[in-house]
Amino acid sequence: MNFLRNQLDKVKHSFEKGGKLEKYFYAYEALETFLFAPNTTNGEKGSQIRDAIDLKRLMMTVIVAMIPCLLFGIWNVGHQHFLAIGQPDAALGDKILIGSLQVIPIIVVSYGVGLGIEFVFAILRKHPINEGFLVTGMLIPLVMPPGIPLWQVGVATAFAVIIGKEAFGGTGMNVVNIALTARAFLYFAYPTDMSGSVWTYLGDAKAVAAYSGATPLSLGADAATSGANVVASLNSFGAGWNEGVFTLSNLFIGLRPGSIGETSTLMCLIGAFILIATGVGSWKIIVSVFGGAYAMGLLLNLLGGNAYMEMPAHYHLVIGGLAFGAVFMATDPVTASHTETGKWFYGLLIGMLTVLIRVFNPAYPEGIMLAILLMNIFAPLIDYFVVGANKKRRLQRATV
Amino acid sequence: MGQFIRLKKGFTINLLGKASPKVVETEQPETFVLKPTDFQGLYIPKPVVNVGDTVKAGSPLFHDKRHESVLYTSPVSGEVVEVKRGEKRKLLEIKILADKTIEHLPFKKYSVSEIANLSVVAIKEQMLKSGVWPSLVQRPYGIVADPAVTPKAIHISAFDSHPLAPDYNILFKGQDQFFQIGVDILKKLTSGAVHVNTHAASEISTVFSQVKGAEVNKFTGQHPVGCVGVQIHHIDPINKGDIVWTINPLGVIQLGKLFANGVYDASRLVALTGSEVKNPQYYKTYTGASVKNFIENNLNNDHVRVISGNPLTGSAIGKDGYVGFFDHQISVLPEGDYYEFIGWITPGARKLSFQRALGLFSFLSPNKERVVDTNTHGEPRAFVQTGIFEQVTPMDVLPTQLLKSILAEDIDEMEALGIYEVIEEDLALCEFVDVSKHKVQEIVRDGLELVRNS
Numbered sequence: 053m054n055f056l057r058n059q060l061d062k063v064k065h066s067f068e069k070g071g072k073l074e075k076y077f078y079a080y081e082a083l084e085t086f087l088f089a090p091n092t093t094n095g096e097k098g099s100q101i102r103d104a105i106d107l108k109r110l111m112m113t114v115i116v117a118m119i120p121c122l123l124f125g126i127w128n129v130g131h132q133h134f135l136a137i138g139q140p141d142a143a144l145g146d147k148i149l150i151g152s153l154q155v156i157p158i159i160v161v162s163y164g165v166g167l168g169i170e171f172v173f174a175i176l177r178k179h180p181i182n183e184g185f186l187v188t189g190m191l192i193p194l195v196m197p198p199g200i201p202l203w204q205v206g207v208a209t210a211f212a213v214i215i216g217k218e219a220f221g222g223t224g225m226n227v228v229n230i231a232l233t234a235r236a237f238l239y240f241a242y243p244t245d246m247s248g249s250v251w252t253y254l255g256d257a258k259a260v261a262a263y264s265g266a267t268p269l270s271l272g273a274d275a276a277t278s279g280a281n282v283v284a285s286l287n288s289f290g291a292g293w294n295e296g297v298f299t300l301s302n303l304f305i306g307l308r309p310g311s312i313g314e315t316s317t318l319m320c321l322i323g324a325f326i327l328i329a330t331g332v333g334s335w336k337i338i339v340s341v342f343g344g345a346y347a348m349g350l351l352l353n354l355l356g357g358n359a360y361m362e363m364p365a366h367y368h369l370v371i372g373g374l375a376f377g378a379v380f381m382a383t384d385p386v387t388a389s390h391t392e393t394g395k396w397f398y399g400l401l402i403g404m405l406t407v408l409i410r411v412f413n414p415a416y417p418e419g420i421m422l423a424i425l426l427m428n429i430f431a432p433l434i435d436y437f438v439v440g441a442n443k444k445r446r447l448q449r450a451t452v
Numbered sequence: 453m454g455q456f457i458r459l460k461k462g463f464t465i466n467l468l469g470k471a472s473p474k475v476v477e478t479e480q481p482e483t484f485v486l487k488p489t490d491f492q493g494l495y496i497p498k499p500v501v502n503v504g505d506t507v508k509a510g511s512p513l514f515h516d517k518r519h520e521s522v523l524y525t526s527p528v529s530g531e532v533v534e535v536k537r538g539e540k541r542k543l544l545e546i547k548i549l550a551d552k553t554i555e556h557l558p559f560k561k562y563s564v565s566e567i568a569n570l571s572v573v574a575i576k577e578q579m580l581k582s583g584v585w586p587s588l589v590q591r592p593y594g595i596v597a598d599p600a601v602t603p604k605a606i607h608i609s610a611f612d613s614h615p616l617a618p619d620y621n622i623l624f625k626g627q628d629q630f631f632q633i634g635v636d637i638l639k640k641l642t643s644g645a646v647h648v649n650t651h652a653a654s655e656i657s658t659v660f661s662q663v664k665g666a667e668v669n670k671f672t673g674q675h676p677v678g679c680v681g682v683q684i685h686h687i688d689p690i691n692k693g694d695i696v697w698t699i700n701p702l703g704v705i706q707l708g709k710l711f712a713n714g715v716y717d718a719s720r721l722v723a724l725t726g727s728e729v730k731n732p733q734y735y736k737t738y739t740g741a742s743v744k745n746f747i748e749n750n751l752n753n754d755h756v757r758v759i760s761g762n763p764l765t766g767s768a769i770g771k772d773g774y775v776g777f778f779d780h781q782i783s784v785l786p787e788g789d790y791y792e793f794i795g796w797i798t799p800g801a802r803k804l805s806f807q808r809a810l811g812l813f814s815f816l817s818p819n820k821e822r823v824v825d826t827n828t829h830g831e832p833r834a835f836v837q838t839g840i841f842e843q844v845t846p847m848d849v850l851p852t853q854l855l856k857s858i859l860a861e862d863i864d865e866m867e868a869l870g871i872y873e874v875i876e877e878d879l880a881l882c883e884f885v886d887v888s889k890h891k892v893q894e895i896v897r898d899g900l901e902l903v904r905n906s
Contacts (some may be wrong), residue, residue, distance in 0.1 A: 088792060089830070094788075094827075098880075101785065103805045105805050108797070109796050329808070388838070435853075439853050
């Protein structure tokens with residue numbers, strides 16, 4: 053440790069004011085504070101002691117919460133690959149190998165491009181590098197389809213970081229969730245690459261004849277027009293290559309094609325447990341997103357009308373990316389509602405909108421992405437009313 | 453009848469080095485100072501003594517140019533040895549070399565029955581010239597009270613919930629009579645009630661529990677339950693245009709002594725606390741005492757920070773500094789100027805945190821007394837985390853929104869969000885728990901000054 057410290061101290065002067073590499077001070081600082089918590093002390097006035105938490109630790113907690121989704125996702129990419137090409141008996145190691153070869157480059161590109169841009173902006177704008185991208189850089193791969201070309205990951209990440217974040221002033225200032233911006237960018241910029249069989253990584257192999265790239269969401273949308281029972285078509289789907297892929301228990305565990313990290317409701321719930329136990333993610337938002345989606349599902353059941361509306365409400369909680377969005381995207385503190393009361397409304401509306409978009413707007417089968425982006429925009433409005441109520445209480449008190 | 457109020461939010465910072473209930477009378481420090489910087493809201497403090505002058509306890513040392521009637525007087529008798537000025541000739545402190553035996557400037561003495569019949573004018577006159585007046589603090593803004601105003605109520609917090617806080621039962625033991633006289637006089641200064649706010653869970657000293665003529669309220673909960681601003685918010689909140697005064701029990705007792713004994717008695721107990729102190733205990737001394745005698749040969753190590761006041765709201769004063777006017781406490785903490793290898797992720801129950809993020813386990817043993825140093829434990833960042841300030845603010849105030857309105861210098865918004873109800877100490881815990889390491893107390897003070905001068 054002392055060796056590292058000495059090396060850092062040796063080069064520090066060239067990055068400090070007046071040094072040769074002065075411009076790159078914040079790049080140096082990022083590295084230094086990553087290796088060593090800084091030796092700064094509190095000022096002479098004000099609080100002389102500080103809580104042991106810092107932003108790096110907070111962000112690290114979120115990353116740890118994503119690890120179950122990531123590991124499961126890596127395995128599942130391989131698993132789905134072998135099922136689709138007709139080799140259901142492939143070894144565990146092979147599945148993990150295929151999954152890793154596919155997923156890890158995506159992670160590397162996401163972090164590489166994103167952190168690169170962060171460094172450039174930090175140097176240009178002369179501000180320290182915020183740790184926000186540590187989480188975003190992991191979220192982006194988890195919402196990507198496994199077969200996505202790497203250049204698209206890079207372009208989407210660059211777009212999201214520059215337009216979604218830096219244009220608004222950097223970490224803490226962005227209006228919409230960065231990772232979802234990346235996903236939405238791909239969705240609208242390359243729509244043909246974000247549908248069909250992208251949800252399973254096939255590589256050079258050829259899928260078996262029975263293989264179909266349909267998703268539970270698209271089956272639901274089809275049912276709305278054809279009138280077929282959604283549960284029945286989900287249960288019978290996959291015959292010939294992946295029998296029972298969309299049964300309720302399979303959907304819950306996540307043994308289905310889909311974006312890398314979003315398929316498993318179970319793994320998302322483990323992540324939710326970590327976030328809630330550590331107090332890092334807002335339990336109010338997580339609970340209310342699930343609650344809102346379920347309530348909307350029930351309401352649609354009551355109304356009836358078409359087969360998708362009649363799908364049992366709890367299916368909405370396990371199909372698509374609702375669980376992943378509720379746990380990791382909606383809870384982003386910067387873009388969510390900032391008031392505690394507001395978080396309930398924010399979450400509820402995300403849940404309800406997700407189901408509404410899924411059922412009534414077949415053009416956008418994945419409702420959660422748009423619902424969260426939409427509510428990101430509306431979160432300040434929710435806060436406006438909550439803060440307004442606080443001001444009103446104060447004003448009323450004064451006039452009594 | 454007083455009220456009973458239970459607060460659910462907050463966080464009591466449990467540190468090692470609380471003062472043992474032992475009062476020591478060592479040799480008195482040689483010098484004492486009065487610092488104008490201890491008082492908020494002064495315009496230009498102007499000294500009325502020169503180096504070489506001799507003063508008695510109660511002789512004026514300086515006054516504010518805008519409120520010349522309020523005199524700031526010497527805590528001890530002796531010789532003025534230094535009038536210290538800083539940048540732009542700002543008056544920083546006036547230092548007195550104390551006599552071996554303290555002589556008091558005589559003020560008028562009253563019997564109990566005379567005190568009952570005293571006029572407000574006579575009371576104010578004696579308070580203003582003797583030096584007890586500056587103990588009265590005005591809300592909003594936390595500034596020295598304006599003698600021309602009649603406040604809607606006067607609040608006295610009868611306990612301290614700050615980290616390492618001294619025990620008021622020890623600080624004010626046996627002062628029942630003077631506290632009562634002080635309360636009787638204060639009652640004449642307000643149009644409303646005098647509130648004495650006690651802690652329901654602990655043993656309440658008879659000084660406070662037996663007081664007559666005041667509303668004795670009871671509070672329970674975590675820090676900042678002892679902060680008088682939080683108490684006011686729950687008893688009778690400050691609205692726009694309201695003026696409320698606060699005073700600490702010592703100020704009330706000094707007021708009682710002034711009228712009963714005819715002297716400005718600045719004697720007080722000071723608790724020496726903190727993990728780096730060998731024998732944390734109470735010392736009998738006077739306001740503005742040099743800390744040198746107390747900490748000499750009484751520290752575990754040399755690399756420490758000496759703080760006048762508590763670790764949350766106090767000021768670093770150095771090893772030869774002086775205790776502030778409002779402080780009953782000296783805290784000595786380890787200085788935190790060290791690097792910690794990957795310190796942002798290393799786990800440990802040793803690290804104190806209100807939060808429970810990865811590797812922070814202190815929430816599992818909240819009753820353990822911890823050693824906390826002055827390291828910032830992280831770097832300043834943008835606001836990211838939400839909802840955490842609210843957990844340590846037991847008031848119907850939205851701290852994040854209030855702080856942002858101050859940063860935006862939006863005075864209307866600050867008013868609407870309740871800036872009149874807070875001063876630095878009420879939101880000090882936000883500064884402690886903040887992931888992004890904002891200087892919350894500094895921001896609050898900036899906001900208060902902005903509103904006051906608008």
